[in-house]
Amino acid sequence: MGRNKYPEETVAKILDAALELFCVQGYEGTSIQDIVDRLDGMTKGAVYHHFKSKEEIFNAAFDRAMAPIVERRRATLGAGNMTGAQKLKRLYAPESVVPQIELWARMHPAADPVKSSRLLAMQYQGSFDESADGCLLPVIEEGIADGSIACKCPREAAEAVSLLANLWLLPLFRPLETKDRMLARAQCLAQMAAAVGLDLGNEVLQTTAQIWDVWNRAGW
Amino acid sequence: MGRNKYPEETVAKILDAALELFCVQGYEGTSIQDIVDRLDGMTKGAVYHHFKSKEEIFNAAFDRAMAPIVERRRATLGAGNMTGAQKLKRLYAPESVVPQIELWARMHPAADPVKSSRLLAMQYQGSFDESADGCLLPVIEEGIADGSIACKCPREAAEAVSLLANLWLLPLFRPLETKDRMLARAQCLAQMAAAVGLDLGNEVLQTTAQIWDVWNRAGW
DNA sequence: TCATTAAATACATACTAATGGTATGTATAG
DNA sequence: CTATACATACCATTAGTATGTATTTAATGA
Numbered sequence: 001m002g003r004n005k006y007p008e009e010t011v012a013k014i015l016d017a018a019l020e021l022f023c024v025q026g027y028e029g030t031s032i033q034d035i036v037d038r039l040d041g042m043t044k045g046a047v048y049h050h051f052k053s054k055e056e057i058f059n060a061a062f063d064r065a066m067a068p069i070v071e072r073r074r075a076t077l078g079a080g081n082m083t084g085a086q087k088l089k090r091l092y093a094p095e096s097v098v099p100q101i102e103l104w105a106r107m108h109p110a111a112d113p114v115k116s117s118r119l120l121a122m123q124y125q126g127s128f129d130e131s132a133d134g135c136l137l138p139v140i141e142e143g144i145a146d147g148s149i150a151c152k153c154p155r156e157a158a159e160a161v162s163l164l165a166n167l168w169l170l171p172l173f174r175p176l177e178t179k180d181r182m183l184a185r186a187q188c189l190a191q192m193a194a195a196v197g198l199d200l201g202n203e204v205l206q207t208t209a210q211i212w213d214v215w216n217r218a219g220w
Numbered sequence: 221m222g223r224n225k226y227p228e229e230t231v232a233k234i235l236d237a238a239l240e241l242f243c244v245q246g247y248e249g250t251s252i253q254d255i256v257d258r259l260d261g262m263t264k265g266a267v268y269h270h271f272k273s274k275e276e277i278f279n280a281a282f283d284r285a286m287a288p289i290v291e292r293r294r295a296t297l298g299a300g301n302m303t304g305a306q307k308l309k310r311l312y313a314p315e316s317v318v319p320q321i322e323l324w325a326r327m328h329p330a331a332d333p334v335k336s337s338r339l340l341a342m343q344y345q346g347s348f349d350e351s352a353d354g355c356l357l358p359v360i361e362e363g364i365a366d367g368s369i370a371c372k373c374p375r376e377a378a379e380a381v382s383l384l385a386n387l388w389l390l391p392l393f394r395p396l397e398t399k400d401r402m403l404a405r406a407q408c409l410a411q412m413a414a415a416v417g418l419d420l421g422n423e424v425l426q427t428t429a430q431i432w433d434v435w436n437r438a439g440w
Numbered sequence: 441t442c443a444t445t446a447a448a449t450a451c452a453t454a455c456t457a458a459t460g461g462t463a464t465g466t467a468t469a470g
Numbered sequence: 471c472t473a474t475a476c477a478t479a480c481c482a483t484t485a486g487t488a489t490g491t492a493t494t495t496a497a498t499g500a
Contacts, residue, residue, distance in 0.1 A: 120341050196412060270475090
């Protein structure tokens with residue numbers, strides 16, 4: 001294969017192949033050669049021309065998959081005509097969550113947390129960084145400022161809710177539960193959040209139901 | 221080195237070296253050769269005589285470290301003259317938690333969750349299996365049976381509390397926070413638990429303070 | 441505007457060091 | 471004598487590198 005006039009296409013192909021393999025086989029379970037084999041005709045030299053390490057491929061693939069979702073949330077946060085409390089509910093409404101879930105479902109991450117340990121670690125870290133500090137916490141603080149939320153420990157509440165939402169409600173790294181049990185989890189989380197002043201809204205139940213549907217349809 | 225009369229000693233040496241390396245360098249960051257190099261004179265043949273894979277070494281080392289702690293908890297659970305509510309409080313009292321923390325602190329796991337992703341994954345899975353299903357849930361159910369606990373969603377409450385306790389309160393895979401913020405987390409968790417009918421007791425705060433001291437003394 | 445050339449880029453090929461694991465040999469305990 | 475506890479020597483795979491080659495782009499000059 002000669003030189004491509006549009007190298008971004010090559011990069012995109014590499015990241016597409018990589019993300020799917022990393023999700024299905026895990027990070028350590030995926031070799032560079034596995035990725036190369038999915039890029040017909042291309043060789044390892046091409047991959048290492050565009051990325052300097054496997055680590056970098058992983059991060060780039062992950063960031064790329066996350067970008068539209070982060071953008072979407074940013075849009076929700078940006079709207080100026082809503083109170084903090086309203087934005088909070090919106091964050092856990094189906095329209096905010098389901099697109100993310102559909103992405104994950106397409107990737108079919110391994111239900112075994114040990115096989116998916118790297119993804120799990122990133123979700124874990126993300127629960128503090130992006131989800132909590134960069135997304136949930138500002139909304140809560142906005143709500144406190146405008147009087148629509150009464151929360152005495154905003155940072156802690158944000159972290160706890162993010163963690164539970166990302167690693168407990170989302171069935172990414174665990175075998176799929178029954179719909180009823182997922183709904184019970186959602187209700188439990190809502191109750192716990194309410195205890196620290198956060199009203200996640202009734203839509204959480206609908207969101208959870210839709211998550212289950214998407215996941216179940218994806219064949220778990 | 222000739223044949224050892226007491227091969228259990230060899231096994232113990234291997235597991236000791238392995239656990240420390242796995243904690244500090246992570247699973248993938250630790251090679252069999254790294255382990256061998258700490259067993260002066262011994263060779264890879266010895267290691268692979270006693271264990272059939274790196275995976276098995278890891279699991280054995282982990283189980284070995286966890287055994288006394290699991291045993292201790294089992295003892296707490298076994299006592300027949302306490303209500304479920306009392307046992308619940310005991311589970312989060314310093315005497316139950318601190319020994320575990322001291323073990324972890326000795327191991328100095330990497331604060332980077334990605335480097336420690338395998339340990340994180342095991343803690344994650346353990347939060348469902350051992351902590352929740354095997355330890356917390358039976359206590360809650362006992363409390364419900366004897367009337368000392370009123371909880372409408374015992375399974376969900378157990379999972380949520382376990383997850384938060386293992387992955388949020390314990391500073392295993394994150395840089396150590398200030399003592400105040402750790403205490404705020406503990407209080408937040410207690411509040412959330414109370415909302416679903418679980419009284420973790422006031423001792424949670426003392427437990428958290430002691431955890432911080434241990435961790436801080438260990439040089440974080 | 442267009443041909444010519446130089447440089448940078450997009451790959452392919454061939455290789456290396458390290459790794460998990462195996463096959464096999466040998467000495468010692470029971 | 472036999473089974474076990476090791477040591478030695480080896481293998482296939484892997485992430486990563488060094489280098490070679492073709493093509494695109496940029497610069498130049500008329």
